[in-house]
Amino acid sequence: MHLQVSNVCKSFGHGTQAKLVLDQVSFDLHGGEFLALVGSSGSGKSTVMRLIAGLDRPSSGSITLDARPVRSPGSDRGMVFQKYSLYPWLTAAQNVAFGMELQQRPRNEIRERTAYFLEVVGLADAARSLPRELSGGMQQRIAIARALAAEPKVLLLDEPFGALDIQIRESMQEFLHQLWRQTGLTALLITHDLEEALLLAGQVHIMAPSPGRIVRSVTVDLERSDMARLRVSSDFLQLREDLAQSLRSLEPAGRR
Amino acid sequence: MSRSDPVPLATARLRRSLRHPWTLGVLGVAVVVLLWFLISNSGVVDKLFLPTPQAVWAAGQTQWVSGILVKDALASIQRVFIGFALSAGLALPIGIAMGTNVILCRLLEPLMALIRYMPAPAFIPLLIIYFGLEELPKVLLIFIGTFFFNALMIMDAVKFVPRELVETARTLGGRRLPILTRVVAPYIAPQVLDTYRINMASAWNLVIVAELVAASEGLGKRISLAQRFLRTDEIFVGLIVIGLIGLMIDLGFRFLMRRACSWAN
Ligand SMILES: Nc1ncnc2c1ncn2[C@@H]1O[C@H](COP(=O)(O)OP(=O)(O)O)[C@@H](O)[C@H]1O
Ligand SMILES: [Mg+2]
Numbered sequence: 001m002h003l004q005v006s007n008v009c010k011s012f013g014h015g016t017q018a019k020l021v022l023d024q025v026s027f028d029l030h031g032g033e034f035l036a037l038v039g040s041s042g043s044g045k046s047t048v049m050r051l052i053a054g055l056d057r058p059s060s061g062s063i064t065l066d067a068r069p070v071r072s073p074g075s076d077r078g079m080v081f082q083k084y085s086l087y088p089w090l091t092a093a094q095n096v097a098f099g100m101e102l103q104q105r106p107r108n109e110i111r112e113r114t115a116y117f118l119e120v121v122g123l124a125d126a127a128r129s130l131p132r133e134l135s136g137g138m139q140q141r142i143a144i145a146r147a148l149a150a151e152p153k154v155l156l157l158d159e160p161f162g163a164l165d166i167q168i169r170e171s172m173q174e175f176l177h178q179l180w181r182q183t184g185l186t187a188l189l190i191t192h193d194l195e196e197a198l199l200l201a202g203q204v205h206i207m208a209p210s211p212g213r214i215v216r217s218v219t220v221d222l223e224r225s226d227m228a229r230l231r232v233s234s235d236f237l238q239l240r241e242d243l244a245q246s247l248r249s250l251e252p253a254g255r256r
Numbered sequence: 257m258s259r260s261d262p263v264p265l266a267t268a269r270l271r272r273s274l275r276h277p278w279t280l281g282v283l284g285v286a287v288v289v290l291l292w293f294l295i296s297n298s299g300v301v302d303k304l305f306l307p308t309p310q311a312v313w314a315a316g317q318t319q320w321v322s323g324i325l326v327k328d329a330l331a332s333i334q335r336v337f338i339g340f341a342l343s344a345g346l347a348l349p350i351g352i353a354m355g356t357n358v359i360l361c362r363l364l365e366p367l368m369a370l371i372r373y374m375p376a377p378a379f380i381p382l383l384i385i386y387f388g389l390e391e392l393p394k395v396l397l398i399f400i401g402t403f404f405f406n407a408l409m410i411m412d413a414v415k416f417v418p419r420e421l422v423e424t425a426r427t428l429g430g431r432r433l434p435i436l437t438r439v440v441a442p443y444i445a446p447q448v449l450d451t452y453r454i455n456m457a458s459a460w461n462l463v464i465v466a467e468l469v470a471a472s473e474g475l476g477k478r479i480s481l482a483q484r485f486l487r488t489d490e491i492f493v494g495l496i497v498i499g500l501i502g503l504m505i506d507l508g509f510r511f512l513m514r515r516a517c518s519w520a521n
Binding site: 088132 | 418420421423424425426427428429430434438439442443517519520
């Protein structure tokens with residue numbers, strides 16, 4: 001699996017109203033990697049993700065998945081949103097099955113895979129619950145299960161934990177890390193939370209706004225077996241502080 | 257407190273039954289009927305203008321026994337149902353199409369918004385000229401009076417489907433038609449039912465108006481006949497029956513909504 005984003009620019013609007021939102025964004029993502037895009041709100045993170053998902057087209061530049069250009073949405077790129085991530089009229093199990101049904105997989109296969117992925121995200125007991133009966137964290141886990149069940153080559157996560165309380169957030173970060181280790185999925189995570197990116201991703205790209213661009217890229221090589229300890233380890237804190245500095249220096253003077 | 261003390265128990269029961277959502281509504285109706293009973297029987301108002309509840313009940317019974325009441329009600333109900341079914345059935349695909357297609361929306365919305373504000377009863381003379389005095393003009397009147405509201409309200413419901421729900425389906429490999437039937441349709445179902453419930457009330461208004469103008473049977477027709485013979489008791493019967501049927505339909509829609517769209521509550 002190789003996702004290649006090269007020299008992507010995106011502007012919205014026409015003529016004098018045109019606004020450049022992404023400027024020459026390039027990066028690569030290979031099978032099994034976990035990559036994070038970090039940046040303040042408005043730095044164009046969601047736009048990058050929408051372009052990769054095929055929900056929008058770049059103004060210039062190219063996006064290819066295994067050397068094939070991305071032209072429209074497809075089940076090879078699964079997506080999890082922060083809000084409205086589940087269909088409120090479907091139970092957890094029906095939500096997980098939804099993508100596979102759209103793909104018109106055989107009934108038996110759908111049933112088995114639904115049970116399997118509910119198990120993978122640890123929510124087999126919630127199979128018959130409606131989304132509103134589930135906590136925010138559980139809902140996001142179901143949304144991830146639904147995306148994985150459709151067998152994407154890459155999982156796109158747009159601030160999936162952005163709306164959750166801090167404790168739940170931490171346990172969800174733990175969960176996502178375990179999931180990545182166990183299933184070998186390829187993930188692209190968007191977040192404005194530097195700590196979250198450093199805890200989870202092997203590659204972190206920092207984005208700056210107006211126009212949105214990647215200003216710094218780091219390879220994160222940390223021992224992640226004990227995440228609670230990692231959060232307070234000096235290596236981690238130092239790296240976080242270093243990057244937080246460069247993020248702060250990007251803020252326009254007035255907002256500092 | 258000892259069990260032999262009945263007063264707190266009684267007040268507790270009273271308080272509990274007062275808390276039932278329907279209690280106050282029933283009370284409100286009862287008070288009005290009681291006032292009506294007292295005033296009409298006191299002789300302050302001429303019985304010709306304000307018939308007593310007993311007289312209205314008796315008139316209703318007469319109409320019931322002779323079968324006129326059922327025949328009239330069925331005639332009106334049939335018109336409402338045919339006209340409204342046409343309106344609702346056509347408004348659904350057109351409203352969804354307008355909600356999902358910008359070009360169609362820009363093309364039709366101004367036109368429909370304009371017609372929507374033309375009072376439907378004003379079409380009656382035209383409809384009579386075109387289609388005579390039979391069933392068709394009455395059914396069409398109900399159609400004209402509700403279709404544009406139905407379609408525009410459904411269009412709005414479609415526009416407010418959260419973008420994420422549609423886009424998630426697209427990233428799962430969903431194409432246009434499955435997204436319409438499996439994402440848009442279920443999401444708007446509660447609002448569509450509510451739209452129908454609200455516009456059904458206009459359908460009832462319109463059928464009565466149409467029958468007042470020209471009809472051989474129907475609840476509106478009965479009211480206009482009663483007027484000719486100064487039978488205010490029969491007018492009251494007509495009004496009350498119309499109100500009750502409307503209320504039943506309203507409750508029916510609410511029931512349907514609770515059963516079919518429990519996720520939305
Ligand atoms: N469809 C659009 N039309 C116009 N401007 C948009 C659109 N989508 C995003 N933008 C603008 O692009 C910028 C980046 O948005 P976004 O990608 O959502 O940033 P982020 O996800 O990092 O918060 C914002 O200034 C936003 O206003
Ligand atoms: Mg965003």
